[in-house]
């Protein structure tokens with residue numbers, strides 16, 4: 001027998017696994033698009049003048065097995081010590097059922113932000129549980145879900161207090177017992193807004209001098225104090241009191257609400273989310289009900305669907321940057337949804353008794369540690385504490401610190417003569433014995449007599465987590481099924497294409513996701529000594545270097561935790577550069593009207609004045625208007641913020657001109673990198689005139705969206721700006737920190753690194769080319785049925801296309817929302833709706849979708865067009881039709897059917913799977929009702945049973 005040779009490469013990740021269309025499918029797609037080759041399409045799409053000259057070359061790409069082997073070698077260079085550093089990051093036990101069914105489950109991590117509530121009821125319920133948990137623990141009325149980290153949440157709380165405070169003071173008081181990274185990020189946010197920060201002792205605070213004050217609870221050195229008197233004094237003068245509180249401590253300590261606090265913030269990391277060398281973890285914010293409209297971040301609320309059933313959705317969205325732009329309360333967009341979901345399940349898993357037991361055990365262990373140290377003659381502070389103590393060791397600081405390290409324990413150096421020790425739920429008697437031995441104490445940890453060092457007045461007396469969801473049967477069977485039930489309500493990337501414009505919902509490959517769960521990456525404290533993190537250092541440096549090569553920038557900061565934080569950090573970098581040249585007066589930022597809402601919101605946070613620039617009729621930036629505005633700004637021009645390819649989905653020919661004009665007037669060019677997926681290996685933003693860009697690693701570089709986060713928004717800059725990149729108090733001590741950890745959510749950098757190493761330079765370039773092919777394929781296939789609003793000079797779109805659905809409002813009373821909801825019946829997540837142009841759909845298929853899935857989507861869109869035509873031609877009722885009634889649920893199918901179309905037409909439109917049909921759990925959700933009757937915590941149990949009836 002003879003062998004038939006094959007060119008199939010089983011281990012080729014880029015072309016066989018990551019890129020959806022097979023070579024033969026690509027041939028067919030090119031034919032439809034009307035080009036001979038992929039390169040011809042790229043030449044027709046991207047202006048020749050801006051193409052990069054040299055191909056990307058990162059050497060031979062790694063197969064999946066090679067990658068995992070390589071990552072293992074790098075992981076081994078990190079040393080996993082027991083962390084007793086504390087300072088906001090703690091060891092925690094991630095329940096396996098959460099690790100396997102949430103963190104490592106694509107049904108949860110590949111989901112998009114729940115802007116389409118009908119297909120997001122599962123994650124919305126988990127986030128509502130989170131909000132309920134936070135509101136209960138803090139003793140405040142309303143909580144969001146969620147913020148990026150504790151430090152930025154503290155800064156957001158400060159600016160929120162400024163918006164709400166009745167005091168005219170310009171200064172803000174910061175408790176000297178706040179963690180250093182919190183103080184640093186608060187200072188970063190305060191400076192451009194002209195807020196004066198005074199750090200001091202709360203006992204000596206003169207409330208009349210401040211519009212607000214923030215206190216850490218427990219303090220960074222372990223103190224637990226009641227801030228009731230300070231907050232009352234603040235209220236006397238119309239100022240607000242904010243408490244940064246550890247949610248685990250709040251299970252046994254008096255809650256901020258009971259102290260009169262107006263706002264509470266903190267990190268939910270120790271609710272089962274590994275430290276990950278800094279993240280990702282979710283921060284929370286809770287406040288009084290009267291303040292909810294001023295609260296940043298996303299808020300889940302309860303509403304009803306078109307049949308009056310209970311349904312969840314994001315509430316009060318008019319607060320967000322999408323709508324309010326530079327008047328927005330904050331720029332928070334991608335937050336930490338997946339990590340908030342994990343934390344909420346941790347609370348469901350343990351319930352209030354379990355959480356309390358964990359907190360009490362930690363406290364008793366801390367008391368045992370303190371008692372032995374005191375008996376050995378050490379002075380232990382403070383008298384009252386929860387899980388952290390500070391020990392005076394005089395000249396022995398270095399010796400004990402080093403001895404603890406020899407015992408593989410990290411302590412915190414406090415000043416020159418003290419050591420900080422924080423315990424957590426992972427601390428075991430053997431750990432305590434090792435710790436003692438570092439202090440020269442050799443004894444067994446076997447005296448378990450309970451002892452508490454929390455004064456009665458500071459003990460919690462109120463109930464929390466009373467809702468039935470926190471009291472369900474704790475058998476793993478039940479937990480697993482609850483998680484599964486919620487996941488099944490949602491439509492994530494593991495079921496269907498999510499064609500979201502500007503959001504690049506590409507494959508998050510399993511191999512890329514694996515290393516982040518390894519202890520060498522997940523169990524590292526962000527402030528661990530440098531010699532224990534050689535693996536992370538190698539990873540971060542190599543990733544930064546590769547991202548610099550991809551973007552054409554000279555330096556990269558890995559600190560920002562989201563695209564919007566990247567924008568903010570980039571603008572602060574520009575600001576610091578202007579100031580260094582004696583041009584601190586430059587404060588005008590030109591931003592096209594089509595820009596993403598985070599751009600103007602970030603600019604105002606960075607102390608800049610936003611001047612909007614018009615779009616030309618073809619969708620490009622109106623160059624004349626741009627020049628005029630730049631001239632008007634003159635010596636005050638600080639920067640422009642543009643997106644490339646544009647938010648209209650085209651490679652504008654005039655991008656260099658825009659950059660030149662900005663430079664001519666002394667400004668700096670910020671290129672928003674959200675659309676980098678169209679450019680990798682083809683165009684470098686740093687070569688076309690950009691001075692700074694953020695990259696959304698959760699778009700272009702394979703980090704999953706997690707239902708609204710995590711994300712990473714590193715910024716690349718040209719050399720002249722490098723000295724002004726964000727500093728950090730725990731590394732270089734320079735100002736400008738924008739995140740709690742020096743490398744943001746470091747553990748998910750493993751995903752982007754794995755992606756780049758497996759794709760290689762050619763694979764990454766091919767991915768961008770295929771992303772462009774797929775968008776043009778969809779545009780071509782839908783030609784005639786829908787108008788593509790904007791195209792480049794060569795008649796091509798970039799990696800996304802905007803369909804104009806506005807004409808159907810007149811011709812058939814069909815809105816863009818009707819189409820979006822009808823797509824749910826077809827088994828799709830809707831594209832981005834009404835942005836950047838009202839009444840349009842922005843479709844970005846990405847390179848990862850197969851031709852089969854692209855065709856299924858086109859089939860669905862064409863069928864929808866036929867339904868619209870039927871209404872236009874009077875063959876279908878204008879109000880009672882499948883579009884207006886979409887989405888259809890099982891209840892619709894089995895209920896009474898008095899509609900002028902069949903059940904088949906309603907529930908199984910073309911494109912919908914027959915067997916694997918996705919059924920939305922609710923009908924169309926009523927947003928207005930929910931905002932009028934705002935409920936943002938779990939409704940009482942009767943509401944669940946009513947809904948089920």
Ligand SMILES: Cc1ncc(COP(=O)(O)O)c(C=O)c1O
Nearest residue numbers: 333334502562563564596598674
């Ligand atoms: C063009 C653009 N800029 C900035 C952002 C903000 O990024 P992030 O959500 O990571 O904060 C987005 C997010 O969708 C975007 O599309």
